[in-house]
Structure formats: structure tokens, C-alpha cells
Amino acid sequence: MLLIGHRGCYYPGYNQNTIRAFEKVAGEGVPAIEFDVQLSGDGHLVVVHNLDLKEVSTGKGAVSGTDSNTLKSLFAGDPTRGEDRIPFLSEVFDFFSAIKAEERPALHLELKGADTGTRSGEMLAEYVAAAKLQYSDLVVSSFNWQELEDIQKVCPELKIALLDGAIRRKQLMPKTGPEAEQYFERIFAYGAEEYMLPRFASLEENLQLLDSECPDPGLRQVLAEEIEACLAGEYYTDQLLDRACEMNAVSVNVWYRSLPAHFIERTHKRGLLLQVFTVNDPDDLLAVAKLGVDGIFTDYYKDAARLLADYIEQ
Secondary structure (H helix, E strand, O other): OEEEEOOOOOOOOOOOOOHHHHHHHHHOOOOEEEEEEEEOOOOOEEEOOOOEHHHOEOOOOEHHHOOHHHHHOOEEOOHHHOOOEOOEHHHHHHHHHOOOOOOOOEEEEEEOOOOHHHHHHHHHHHHHHOOOOOHHHEEEEEOOHHHHHHHHHHOOOOEEEEEEOOEEHHHHHHHHOHHHHHHHHHHEEOOOOOEEEEOOOOHHHHHHHHHHHOOOHHHHHHHHHHHHHHHOOOOOOHHHHHHHHHOOOOEEEEEHHHOOHHHHHHHHHOOOEEEEEOOOOHHHHHHHHHHOOOEEEEOOHHHHHHHHHHHHHO
């Protein structure tokens, strides 16, 4: 079972999606590291997760509307955890290419935002041509499958993974109408973004939040049904697996809280891996490991590795 350092790590004193976080878990022998790529306002590839800088840095505003010079002046995450600059993709590739190929963790690159697929593919192709990285070093994932198709056009040899399990804003809006958007940030995690998640693991907690935040009974009903469908794993369909196979993906990566056990077997029968994001609670980690998933994204690699090692020895 593969453990993947989610955005590097979130250890005390470390900010995610930073060179220092990558260096920390790489030094601990993590077999794979995940990070996120967006485009800056002036077209540079930057490693940052949330679309709004206020969530993940000392800045504010959309990453896509912020120029690279401004981004270089900001700290990633919380400066009290360390004064880490937001890295650009070239810096991250330089860091990993400096690690001996036989010791280099696998790189799990998530594409976020428009046009990241083509641009990331072009940069990766340059590093491969210069013998600094190999296509086999990477697995590229995205909720936006068009971006995966775009990067495949540039780098046909590249391994890809389809992300799913999030509530997709564009698919939800026709059911609710535009008046529902005012509630999304209060009832969903990543509510200002295209791909959103229920805030809580239990349906009851989410419905309580919905009742307190959305006064319109019709909207509440529609949103409650969508949250219930998400948590029940109704997004994990044969159509998802069909699409993954059509795109020659190696994996589907899904939200562990909504994963039905039967979907793992169905995924494996199609010759695909099944990996889950993002598991930090020890009980949850053991539970999904027992289900037979192929990979687990976690913010706390060292603790997760120790826990799974103890489980395997029992």
C-alpha cells in the first residue's frame, strides 16, 4: 500500500506545498509526494492549493489574478509555522531532480485551474528532454479531466489519475439556480471553488449546518439530496471507471469518507488502482487500509507509516 505525503506534510512547524515540507518527508523516505499546480495571473505555474490566496498564504485574492512577482513576495501557509515562500513548479521540479533517481519519491501532481495541463506538460517535457526527470517519476491527477486530456497531448507517456468524489459546482447549479451560490461557502468545504466537499463526515451534521444556514426550504431539499448522494458514494459509478479506462488512467483517486467498499473491487476488476484522499485520523487510516485500497494520501506520513507498519506486523 502506497503512502503519499499530501502537499508534503503538515507537521508542526511546516507549511504544506513548500520546498521545506517536501524536503522533510523526502528525508523520511516517503515513497510519493503530492502537490498542486495553478497558473498565476501572468501565466507562471505556481504550487499552491486553494484558488484564493487568503486560505493558504499571507496574500489575498485569486491565484489566477495575481502576478508572479506578488506571489514571490508572499509566505505560504502560516508564517508562525515557518517563513516559507510559495514555490513555483520549476523550483519544485529542480528540487526533485536534484534527488538521485533511485531515491526520488514519485511525484503526484494535481492540476488545478484552467490551462494547467498544457503548460505543466510543456515544462515537464523540457525537464525530461534535459534528463532531469523521467515521465515515470510522475502521476498527474485532476478533478478537471479536460486538463488531463490536455497534458496527455503533450506527454502521451505520462501516467494519469482521475479525481472524483467532490460536488461539482457546474453540475449542481442547474438543480439549484444561481440563488444557492450565496450559501456554498458556509455549507461546503471549498465552497468558493468548482469542486466542493461536505464539511462533515456524517449526514446528520451536514443537514444541521444546512438547516441553520439556508432559509429556503426548496433549496435545502436540493442541497440535502446532493450532500447525501455525495456521502453515500453515488458519484462512484461504472461511468467513472469507463472514462478512466478510455483515458488510459492508472488510478481513480476518491474521497475516503464516501467510498463504498464494493467500489474498490469494481475498480480493481477494471485493472485500475484505487487511492483515497486525505486520511489523517488513525482509526480512519486503519479502516481504509483494511478495505484494500492501493494508496492513501496523508498529511502525516511518519505517523501513518508507523501505524501501518504496526498493523501489518500484527
